[in-house]
Amino acid sequence: MHTTHDEVDLKLQVASRTEGAEGVVVLELRDPSGADLPAWAPGAHLDLELPNGLTRQYSLCGDPNDRSAWRIGVLREPEGRGGSAYVHDELTAGVEIDVRGPRNNFPLVSSPHYVFIAGGIGITPILPMMAAAEAAGAEWELHYGGRSRRSMAFLESMEELTGTRVTLHPQDEVGLIDLEAILGAPRPDTVVYCCGPEPLLQAVEKQCVTWPDGALHVERFSPKEFGEPLLQGAFEVELATSGMTLTVPPDKSILEVVEEAGVPVLSSCQEGTCGTCETPVLEGEVDHRDSLLTPAEQEANDTMFICVSRAACPKLVLEL
Structure with a gap:
């Protein structure tokens, strides 16, 4: 399910920049030479590797059939760590970005x-999904919430659908989305896709506990909260390909220890949300602390994200 192949490193140019809503900027990225960009499917995101050293993930929200440009929407987060502020303040038209x-x-x-449920900037991955569902002839509905209409991006593209398939829930007008009315009873042959802030995701997860396994799909922008690791002390990690066995102390991640040993690993977010550092597990029990794998995928114990997940046993064997 989690695809990390086919990724490429590109230097793209900000071809245009528009205001998507209050606090939201929409960037169109193109290859400076005019070359086609790699193919993508709804739900995909990209990493912006910012010159200030930060890497941030943003969902692609344009048309997958348009290979000439990638479109992303970025919310300015005043409480953030500087990534969104950099995008808003520095990425003007013509600037090149990795x-x-x-x-x-x-x-x-x-x-x-x-059933699509979006909160705030969580609308971005949902937009191409709505178009794909429509093109496939599927039945679909969108419930889109935000603080106010002013803060809700891409409303103009939905106006003709409002009232039929799209229901807007500006909080200052109608309050929170009535999730019990939408999700209270499981529906046959229906899947739920949700993206948005953590309180919305948790509320949707709670409503969907009686739905069939696999009916709910969520994407998190920030990591889930986890308590203490299952294993308090150090543990060993055997790297099957490199032929090394390393000790991971309580205060370091597997990723840090592996990189310090000189084994190169692709990584990005360092918080278990982007999927870059996915690593096959050959032996051992994993203490999964990511925000990506479903419960069934975690139980399979055949893959892990080494930036946050740890061992639930004395030794893990990884394909590294």
Whole structure:
């Protein structure tokens, strides 16, 4: 499900920049030479590798059939760590930026019926999904919430759909999305896709506990909260390909220890949300602390994200 192959490193140019809503800027990225960009599918995101040393993930929200440009929407987060502020303040039209991608941890599965739920900037990965569902002839509906209409991006592209398939929930007008009314009873042959802030995701997860396994698909912009690791002390990691066995102390991640040993690993977010550092597990029990794998995928114990997940046993064997 989690695809990290086919990623490429590109230097792209900001071809245009528009205001998507209050606090949201929409960037169109193109190859300076005019070359086609790699193919992508709804749910994919890319990494912006910013000159200030930060790497940030943003969902592609344009048309997958248009290979000439990639479109992203970026919310300015005043409480953030500087990534969104840099994008808003420095990435003007004509600027070149290092980009890696596309990567898809949130793929759209085939279904006759879709319920899309978006909160704020979480609308970005949902936009191409709506178009894909429509093109496939599927039944779909969108519930889109935000603080106010002013803060909700891409409303103009939905105006003709409002009232039929699209229901807007500006909080200052109608309050929070009534999730119980939408999700209270499981629906046959229906999948739910949700992206947005953590309180919305948790509320949707709670409503979907009675739905069939695999019906709910969520994407997180920030990591889930986890308590203490299952294993408090150090543990060993055997790298099957490199032929090394390393000790991971309680205060370091597997990724840090592996990199310090000189083994190169692609990584990006360092918080278990982007999927870049996915690593096959050959032996051992994993203490999964990522925000990507489903419960069934975690139970399989055949893959892990080494930036955050740890061992639940004395020794893990990894394909590194």
